[in-house]
Amino acid sequence: MSTIYNFNAGPAALPKEVLQKAQREMVEYGNTGMSVMELSHRSNAYEDIHNQAISRLKSIANVNQDYHVLFMQGGASLQFTSVAQNFLKGQSNYILTGGWSEKAAAEAQKIGNVVIGASSKENQYRSIPLSDTLLYDSNDSYMHVTSNNTLYGTQWQSFPDASIPLVCDMSSDILSRSIDMNQFDLVYAGAQKNLGPAGVTAIFVKDSFLKQANKNIPTMLSYQTYADSNSLYNTPPVYSIYMLNLVLEWIEERGGIDYIEDQNDQKAKIVYEAIDSSDGFYKGHAQIDARSKMNVTFTLATEALTTTFLKAAADAGFVGLPGHRSVGGCRASIYNSVSLESCEALAKFMNQFKKMV
Numbered sequence: 001m002s003t004i005y006n007f008n009a010g011p012a013a014l015p016k017e018v019l020q021k022a023q024r025e026m027v028e029y030g031n032t033g034m035s036v037m038e039l040s041h042r043s044n045a046y047e048d049i050h051n052q053a054i055s056r057l058k059s060i061a062n063v064n065q066d067y068h069v070l071f072m073q074g075g076a077s078l079q080f081t082s083v084a085q086n087f088l089k090g091q092s093n094y095i096l097t098g099g100w101s102e103k104a105a106a107e108a109q110k111i112g113n114v115v116i117g118a119s120s121k122e123n124q125y126r127s128i129p130l131s132d133t134l135l136y137d138s139n140d141s142y143m144h145v146t147s148n149n150t151l152y153g154t155q156w157q158s159f160p161d162a163s164i165p166l167v168c169d170m171s172s173d174i175l176s177r178s179i180d181m182n183q184f185d186l187v188y189a190g191a192q193k194n195l196g197p198a199g200v201t202a203i204f205v206k207d208s209f210l211k212q213a214n215k216n217i218p219t220m221l222s223y224q225t226y227a228d229s230n231s232l233y234n235t236p237p238v239y240s241i242y243m244l245n246l247v248l249e250w251i252e253e254r255g256g257i258d259y260i261e262d263q264n265d266q267k268a269k270i271v272y273e274a275i276d277s278s279d280g281f282y283k284g285h286a287q288i289d290a291r292s293k294m295n296v297t298f299t300l301a302t303e304a305l306t307t308t309f310l311k312a313a314a315d316a317g318f319v320g321l322p323g324h325r326s327v328g329g330c331r332a333s334i335y336n337s338v339s340l341e342s343c344e345a346l347a348k349f350m351n352q353f354k355k356m357v
């Protein structure tokens with residue numbers, strides 16, 4: 001098979017070493033005589049995997065003792081309503097930086113009042129609102145931000161220091177850079193970009209915030225249910241959590257977040273350099289100070305040329321480069337598991353294509 005470079009936005013590339021280990025363990029996990037998918041979620045063998053994944057998440061993210069790590073299903077999209085069901089009392093505050101934060105706010109609006117503390121919609125989500133321009137009330141139940149905007153390719157560089165609880169959708173950049181996770185009262189992330197395959201959503205919630213949660217809400221949406229049962233209230237997605245644990249082990253073996261961040265910095269530099277050195281042939285969507293190191297979004301001079309580029313790229317083995325259907329253009333998603341070599345190959349291809357047309 002010819003080389004395939006996977007720039008999918010999610011589900012996305014997984015480390016080859018992880019896939020190979022999963023392959024070795026597929027039919028028989030340890031000395032259990034069966035695959036992970038066949039283990040009882042109440043067995044010691046599964047509980048070990050489950051607890052390892054939780055403790056690795058805590059240690060790699062470097063959260064304080066007062067955080068619970070929970071596993072839920074329903075993707076990040078179910079968190080849009082869960083967050084509001086648990087914590088919206090009266091009014092909540094949403095900062096709009098892209099399509100996903102719009103969706104989060106729309107779900108919260110079904111539960112209670114939502115005020116928009118800031119939005120960068122008027123400039124097609126090219127920027128991140130400045131922290132000192134955010135409007136909020138000290139009675140707002142929480143402020144919701146989306147740390148990385150998967151569709152538009154922008155990323156918060158530092159987070160608001162508001163005096164109200166801070167909730168973050170970190171689906172597309174969790175564990176990609178060293179940030180202080182303790183500044184958030186709740187973080188949620190669908191696994192299928194930086195953490196593993198789809199099927200599990202990781203949640204970090206501060207105990208003092210959890211204590212304030214609304215009580216009379218559906219059992220399966222209540223964070224307390226998961227905290228009380230170590231996320232084993234019902235059957236968890238055992239295989240997704242097993243794969244998540246392997247990805248976390250892979251991160252640890254490479255030296256943790258510092259190594260990952262360094263790789264991600266280098267990868268983003270390579271791809272943005274191909275844009276910036278192209279004399280305007282490729283145009284980045286995001287303002288430079290808001291650029292995402294996870295999703296690089298760009299267009300060419302005309303839609304026709306963008307289409308020609310995407311076709312040539314697909315023929316050359318670059319997968320996943322068309323932008324999201326709601327945005328268009330091109331997007332290279334360069335999550336943790338995408339290699340430096342893939343980014344170098346893409347930059348080289350972009351330079352060659354520019355010379356060809």
Ligand code: PMP
Binds near residue numbers: 010
């Ligand atoms: N939030 C962000 C930032 C995302 O990128 C995505 C998925 N691309 C979602 C939420 C929705 O995630 P899911 O498909 O797991 O519901």
